[in-house]
Amino acid sequence: MTARKAARDEIRVLAPTAILGYGFPDASFEAGVARRPHVIAVDAGSTDPGPYYLGAGRSFTDRNAVRRDLERILAAAHRLRVPVVVGSAGGAGAEPHLSWLCRITEEIVREQGTAPRVAAIPADVDKATVIEALRNGRIRPVPHGPDLTERDVLASTHLVGQMGAEPIVAALRDGADVVLAGRAYDPAVFAALPLLHGFDPGPALHMSKILECAAIATSPGSGGDCMLGTLRADHFVVEPLSPGRRCTPTSVAAHTLYEKSDPVRLPGPGGCLLLDDCVFEPESDRAVRVSGSRHVEEPYTVKLEGARLRGHRTVSIAGARDPFFLRELDGIVKAVRERTADNFPGVPAGSYELLVRVYGADGCMGPLEPTPAPVGHEVGIVIEAVAADQALADTLCAFARSTMLHLGYPGRVSTAGNLAFPYSPSDFHAGEVYEWSVYHLMEVDDPGALFPVHSSTWPRETADPQGVS
Incomplete structure (x- = not known):
């Protein structure tokens, strides 16, 4: 069963590792592959390492480590005939980072002899667009942040927007086998396929929030191990693939609060997760079932990130x-x-x-x-x-x-x-x-307008051998 024909009653999402390049055990990954996931999704970046990597256009993950992870992911997805989705390419998700990951992917598919349809989604936002939005009062700081100035925008060496799931959904709808996205909202890469198939965004996004860091939500936790999420109509189940780890209601609930200032209100692009009615309960001695997650729509904002x-x-x-x-x-x-x-x-x-x-x-x-x-x-x-x-x-x-x-x-x-x-x-x-220089929210009318999807069959006739360090 391919992902684009996945059953509407259940979608399984395999998260191999917290960040592409952090590695994962072969045994855990193969256990996940044996569960026949409908998509393999992985986040590849973060602002946690600070502004240097965005400003300098460099990856904070090692090229060889990223290549090794992606080789195994692409090979397994080809066997299963399911798509691969990668977000925040190259760590910071700007043009040099996305190009870097595209070159690595091109090398791999050439060596593996496959010909996937690849969608690349840049996240760079034109400075003129940001300045126009600023003049129109459509940009505000994140809580406790400074107001944005035009000088801040112009001083940025790279400026990206954190895309939501919509551009990734569009790429999957168009038949992409591999989606390589620039800077993206972490849960978006895991939620895109479920949202494409009409699943409730509440449990879909909440499950994706847990999966974004793979097995960190387990006991003992690790960012370098695999997790499987199974989404159904009114709940989801998360479980580790390594026999030495287990999900508990406490470990999963705790990770729900990861990097959040409000325990029951988790804002994101276009809406907010409401978890005041959420219930965490054991599904087995190693898996946890979560229900009661709700999503409410709000005016759509894109988080801008720029460094000078x-x-x-x-x-x-x-x-x-x-x-x-x-x-x-x-x-x-x-x-x-x-x-x-x-x-x-x-x-x-x-x-x-x-x-x-x-x-x-x-x-x-x-x-x-x-x-x-x-x-x-x-x-x-x-x-x-x-x-x-x-x-x-x-x-x-x-x-x-x-x-x-x-x-x-x-x-x-x-x-x-x-x-x-x-x-x-x-x-x-x-x-x-x-x-x-920029860490602000920008109101947008169209969630996909800033993030064009470029699709083609790879390997292409020529490949640029250069890449960022």
Whole structure:
């Protein structure tokens, strides 16, 4: 039974891994394939690694790892005669990321000797379109975010919209065997086939929310293992494919709250999942049945994501364990900042950043840390300089590092140096630094207008051998 002729009473969705390139056990995957899913779907990206990958047009997943995952997925889908859907291609889902994944896919289908119909769906949004929407009052910030300006839009090196399920549904309706989508709402890739076949979007999207991270919703959880979702008219069932894992009502309910600020209201493109009547109950000792999920339509918004170049970064890593150094640490950091500013009077204070993170005190939470004083016998120190160019970042980081290394402080005994460096050289070029320039919601009239579907039979006559790193 092919996916495009799937029975209306049940659709099975196989989620091999949390992100394409994170890997999955062959045994678990084959167990999932044996259940004859109607679609194999996988998310390939996230904003979790920060704005660098979108801004730089690079993938945060390794090419060889992505290729290995996709080889197995495409081969299994060809055997089953079911479609493959991949969302947020290349991690951030902009044009260079989608092109990168398209090239990998092209290599694989050539080697496997297949000829699938492939739909590529770019997610790049034209800056003029965004500026027009901004002028028309159709863009608003995400909660607690800043207002958007035209300058923010123009400064973005790449600007994408997070597509909903509609463009993917259109590609599947048109007969695509493989859908490669740019930046996409995570559940969209799993919900597209059920929505195509008329399933209730409430349970369809809720199941997809669970499947987006594969076996993370299990006990013990893992992003590198497989999950199967079975959707029926008024409920769904999720279960891991590895015998060493099990879904429990608690593990599945907990993952429902993953990355959400409201436990019963989960907004997404074009609507909101309402879970106040949701029930989680065991289907077996390893599977969970979920019912009561509802979806209400709302004005359709697309989340925009853009990144701009902030500067260049140099980092130095060191450790310290002198108890007098630890006691005086706040004063030492303050003195290093002041000495650096004093030594470079020609560099405007606002043109660079000098950051000192102290792991063992407040390295993770910074000013939000409720107990910022070091409590152990040693600390890890990360000195970071961000400036307009790499040379200036190198200079500032080196000066701050050497100043901290030799700075005098009350109780100091040794003059050989205050810091222990695990590496030589002690300073590292971290390269370009990007920051979010656009992270806003844009109202749209047509959910698919920004995301054209380009379909053709692969392999094509020519393939571009280049790709992002």
